[in-house]
Amino acid sequence: MKPSVASLYQAVEIAQDIPPLLIGERSNTNGSKKFRDCLLAEDFDGCLRIGLDQEAKGAQILDLCSAYAGRDETADLTRLVKLYAESVKIPIMIDSTTPDCIEACLKLYPGRCIINSINLEDGGKTLDKVCRLAKKYGAAVVALTINVKGMAMTADEKVDTARQIYEQAVGKHGLRPQDILFDPLTFTIGAGDQSLLDAAIQTLDGIKRIKQELPGVFTVLGLSNISFGLPPASRKILNSVFLHEAVEQGLDAAIIDPGKILPLAQISEEDRTFCFDLIYNRDQGLEKSPLMRFIDHFAARVDVAEDDEAEVKRPEEALHVKIVRGDKDGIEDVLAVLLDRYPPLEIVNQILVPAMRHVGELFGKGELLLPFVLQSAEAMKKSVAWLEPHMQKVDQEEGTKILLATVQGDVHDIGKNLVDILLSNNGYKVFNIGIKVPAETIIAKARELKVDVIGLSGLLVKSAIVMQESLPQYREAGLTMPILLGGAALTSEFVATSCVPNYDAPVVYCSDAFAGLKALKDFEAGQLTATVAAPKGGQPRMKPGVKDVNIDRNHPAPEPPFYGLRHVTDIDPAKLFPYVNEQALFRGRWGYRRTASSSAEDYAELMQTTVSPLYDALKERALAEGLLQPKAAYGYFRCYSEGDTVFVETGDEVMAFEFPRQSSPPHLCITDYYRTREEGGDVAAFFVVTIGEQIAVETKKLFEADAYHDYLMLHGFSVEVTDALAEYWHEEMRRELGIAREKPSDMTGYVTQGYQGSRYGFGYPACPDLDAHKMLFKLLEPEAIGVTLTETMEMVPEVSTSAIIAHHPQAKYFAV
Amino acid sequence: MRYICANCGYTYDPDQGDPMNDIPPGTAFADLPDNWVCPLCYAGMDTFDPLD
Numbered sequence: 001m002k003p004s005v006a007s008l009y010q011a012v013e014i015a016q017d018i019p020p021l022l023i024g025e026r027s028n029t030n031g032s033k034k035f036r037d038c039l040l041a042e043d044f045d046g047c048l049r050i051g052l053d054q055e056a057k058g059a060q061i062l063d064l065c066s067a068y069a070g071r072d073e074t075a076d077l078t079r080l081v082k083l084y085a086e087s088v089k090i091p092i093m094i095d096s097t098t099p100d101c102i103e104a105c106l107k108l109y110p111g112r113c114i115i116n117s118i119n120l121e122d123g124g125k126t127l128d129k130v131c132r133l134a135k136k137y138g139a140a141v142v143a144l145t146i147n148v149k150g151m152a153m154t155a156d157e158k159v160d161t162a163r164q165i166y167e168q169a170v171g172k173h174g175l176r177p178q179d180i181l182f183d184p185l186t187f188t189i190g191a192g193d194q195s196l197l198d199a200a201i202q203t204l205d206g207i208k209r210i211k212q213e214l215p216g217v218f219t220v221l222g223l224s225n226i227s228f229g230l231p232p233a234s235r236k237i238l239n240s241v242f243l244h245e246a247v248e249q250g251l252d253a254a255i256i257d258p259g260k261i262l263p264l265a266q267i268s269e270e271d272r273t274f275c276f277d278l279i280y281n282r283d284q285g286l287e288k289s290p291l292m293r294f295i296d297h298f299a300a301r302v303d304v305a306e307d308d309e310a311e312v313k314r315p316e317e318a319l320h321v322k323i324v325r326g327d328k329d330g331i332e333d334v335l336a337v338l339l340d341r342y343p344p345l346e347i348v349n350q351i352l353v354p355a356m357r358h359v360g361e362l363f364g365k366g367e368l369l370l371p372f373v374l375q376s377a378e379a380m381k382k383s384v385a386w387l388e389p390h391m392q393k394v395d396q397e398e399g400t401k402i403l404l405a406t407v408q409g410d411v412h413d414i415g416k417n418l419v420d421i422l423l424s425n426n427g428y429k430v431f432n433i434g435i436k437v438p439a440e441t442i443i444a445k446a447r448e449l450k451v452d453v454i455g456l457s458g459l460l461v462k463s464a465i466v467m468q469e470s471l472p473q474y475r476e477a478g479l480t481m482p483i484l485l486g487g488a489a490l491t492s493e494f495v496a497t498s499c500v501p502n503y504d505a506p507v508v509y510c511s512d513a514f515a516g517l518k519a520l521k522d523f524e525a526g527q528l529t530a531t532v533a534a535p536k537g538g539q540p541r542m543k544p545g546v547k548d549v550n551i552d553r554n555h556p557a558p559e560p561p562f563y564g565l566r567h568v569t570d571i572d573p574a575k576l577f578p579y580v581n582e583q584a585l586f587r588g589r590w591g592y593r594r595t596a597s598s599s600a601e602d603y604a605e606l607m608q609t610t611v612s613p614l615y616d617a618l619k620e621r622a623l624a625e626g627l628l629q630p631k632a633a634y635g636y637f638r639c640y641s642e643g644d645t646v647f648v649e650t651g652d653e654v655m656a657f658e659f660p661r662q663s664s665p666p667h668l669c670i671t672d673y674y675r676t677r678e679e680g681g682d683v684a685a686f687f688v689v690t691i692g693e694q695i696a697v698e699t700k701k702l703f704e705a706d707a708y709h710d711y712l713m714l715h716g717f718s719v720e721v722t723d724a725l726a727e728y729w730h731e732e733m734r735r736e737l738g739i740a741r742e743k744p745s746d747m748t749g750y751v752t753q754g755y756q757g758s759r760y761g762f763g764y765p766a767c768p769d770l771d772a773h774k775m776l777f778k779l780l781e782p783e784a785i786g787v788t789l790t791e792t793m794e795m796v797p798e799v800s801t802s803a804i805i806a807h808h809p810q811a812k813y814f815a816v
Numbered sequence: 817m818r819y820i821c822a823n824c825g826y827t828y829d830p831d832q833g834d835p836m837n838d839i840p841p842g843t844a845f846a847d848l849p850d851n852w853v854c855p856l857c858y859a860g861m862d863t864f865d866p867l868d
């Protein structure tokens with residue numbers, strides 16, 4: 001007799017004359033939302049209707065699964081088995097991994113069914129139990145190629161694992177080869193994961209070789225996973241073509257939604273070609289990847305009968321989608337289902353980490369914006385936190401370890417924290433030891449924690465110098481791990497020429513957190529190398545600025561309302577919002593940029609639906625909770641210029657502020673805008689402004705609560721409000737000097753300096769020397785408004801800014 | 817087409833060019849020299865988003 005399974009009513013041969021045997025997948029709490037909803041509502045007849053519908057659409061066997069966190073699987077499944085056994089003509093497949101539940105069902109079922117499934121993930125304990133049951137009740141079994149090392153990815157691994165299972169099931173438990181249906185596992189080729197480019201080839205090869213090397217056994221595939229990540233209409237086509245290819249290799253059965261499979265004849269030659277290129281990873285000598293070509297080709301396709309296709313997701317897919325979309329809602333439910341099937345570490349390594357990698361790839365291609373990446377990281381964090389109690393301690397000890405610190409004298413937190421978020425949520429072990437960390441502490445910690453890599457961060461040029469100068473100390477301490485350097489004031493040039501030579505292991509410049517991620521991957525691959533200076537040859541970057549050479553030396557100095565310093569602490573925060581540079585906030589600080597694939601209309605919609613409401617809510621919150629405490633320390637001083645120096649008179653002292661001069665025409669220097677003593681002297685104005693410590697305290701709380709997206713938003717908001725305060729206070733000072741004239745009509749007017757004079761921030765290109773902060777602090781005593789200076793000239797709170805103001809109408813920005 | 821600097825909000829308008837960098841009116845964004853930077857904040861060209 002040919003190997004068959006049977007219900008009360010009919011027998012079905014596993015090897016169909018026209019393969020494959022179609023196993024309907026929708027009577028499954030993890031595969032169908034409808035089915036799950038029915039079950040949760042105890043609507044067992046509703047569940048049954050879904051089975052009957054699958055039968056009507058051509059299913060020859062029905063997979064039946066009731067696993068759902070928080071419910072009694074055995075009670076549910078036995079009830080369903082009874083119901084299905086009576087009412088459905090075709091045989092069933094019992095989809096459970098719990099031996100007791102399986103046995104309860106086998107006892108009840110009046111025919112020969114299939115058990116779905118066994119594997120070797122726990123070394124064989126569960127497999128032994130289930131095989132004994134299969135033997136006792138005469139059932140067939142689906143066997144997944146998973147062993148203690150995890151899911152088999154390559155054809156070799158698939159065949160090896162199948163053989164191991166075969167030896168146990170046949171050799172030890174006396175099952176016949178024909179009682180086993182091997183599932184060599186399908187992974188998606190639709191998500192652009194680089195490690196899965198040949199996943200379809202491996203699966204097809206696996207089918208062929210299992211059939212050859214283990215004669216008599218059958219093969220089965222959970223098919224739809226192959227196209228996971230792609231739009232529904234193209235999935236249907238790819239699934240159908242892939243099924244055809246699998247059958248060619250000897251596939252006997254497929255677990256699918258029979259209503260969602262097309263006969264090959266209904267698929268055009270052209271469509272098939274795109275599918276084949278993707279399945280067989282053929283580049284055809286074209287620049288675009290097979291996946292991109294596939295997506296482009298099917299971009300306009302809409303599936304007429306989309307119904308609840310979006311729900312035809314296996315839990316593996318569902319979790320992947322949730323991570324990529326940054327959707328935390330109900331993620332525990334999906335995890336609970338997966339935890340029934342895989343060890344927690346496997347869920348992390350096989351589903352979560354690849355999903356985050358995919359997120360990174362999308363970001364790299366400019367298809368995903370930073371705020372959404374952070375939402376994905378939040379979903380990742382939540383998942384791992386949920387799984388953690390189920391993991392053994394040793395699990396967490398594995399993997400590459402990195403220490404992160406902001407260097408001495410620097411309180412800048414967010415740069416390294418974003419790196420922390422990205423790395424830790426990509427499976428790396430991160431030790432984030434905080435801000436203002438002296439080199440000695442970093443060295444000691446690196447030793448103690450036995451980290452593989454060190455990452456240093458900083459905001460200002462002074463921190464870059466700290467990095468450069470402390471590297472010999474790391475060398476002398478005998479450290480040999482690579483060191484990654486990041487921060488806005490660093491360049492690859494500086495790292496290559498000034499840092500790399502100071503240390504023996506690779507020193508690597510990282511322009512952003514993703515560069516850090518790449519560096520760690522390179523490190524693991526043994527390919528991490530020190531940053532090298534770009535070959536000279538290209539033009540040096542332009543030095544833009546005013547080209548005005550004939551500066552009017554007779555421009556009269558305005559009369560300030562007072563000479564000396566003043567402190568103002570009662571600035572109304574609401575007055576600052578009109579001065580916020582929204583473009584810089586939305587695009588620059590928040591990362592809501594226009595992606596390559598979005599139109600001006602798409603972008604306007606994003607602004608309207610997401611970004612503006614977010615901004616409005618933050619303004620409201622900041623005012624309601626008193627997060628903004630704007631204060632100013634400012635003053636006007638008699639001064640005169642002499643060469644490249646402005647001498648500032650404070651009454652009892654003369655301070656010399658030196659500025660650099662452009663080395664090429666028009667050879668400008670800030671002093672050119674101030675009259676000399678002979679010309680009658682001038683007025684210099686200065687300020688230090690801050691929005692206070694409170695908002696940074698709140699910002700930090702968000703990071704600590706793993707609210708990464710909101711963290712970036714509040715931080716970006718705080719820094720742009722600080723800039724707005726500078727803009728506002730500069731205007732107040734113009735008013736006091738009587739040079740305010742008409743206000744610029746919009747933000748662009750302020751950005752392009754549509755007012756009289758200019759303000760030069762210390763540390764910016766016309767005025768790069770941050771050591772001037774020492775004199776400035778003597779002049780203005782900003783300690784009185786709560787601003788202090790670190791040993792590396794950084795102002796604390798971080799959301800503070802300083803400037804020298806020139807009133808001369810020709811004074812504008814320029815770079816030295 | 818105009819382009820906007822994501823770091824500072826400066827808009828490059830081909831009709832105006834960029835006098836601070838000696839770029840004459842009528843120069844398309846794509847035709848700017850590779851070493852061109854934002855005239856206000858010195859960010860590189862990849863910091864610019866298309867505006868229209």
Ligand code: B12
Binds near residue numbers: 415455456720795801
């Ligand atoms: C926002 C901003 C401000 C804000 C606040 C800063 C803050 N963070 O709170 C305000 C307006 C207050 C401000 C003030 C000042 N600023 Co400012 N500021 C910036 C700006 C635009 C962004 C900085 C930022 O917060 N970025 C967001 C974070 C997340 O980015 P990040 O720290 O760079 O980190 C990323 C990467 O660098 C990298 N990374 C960082 N660390 C690490 C570590 C590792 C291991 C890895 C792998 C990667 C990595 O990954 C991170 C995430 O992708 C930069 C210019 C720029 N576009 O970057 C200038 C900039 C840093 N500021 C500058 C200056 C000069 C100043 C002032 C001195 C001006 C003044 N006189 O007032 C003050 C100093 C403030 C102080 N407290 O002392 C200069 C620094 C140059 C210098 N001479 O030091 C810059 C570079 C601008 C410029 N082009 O000249 N500033």
Ligand SMILES: [Zn+2]
Binds near residue numbers: 826
């Ligand atoms: Zn700019």
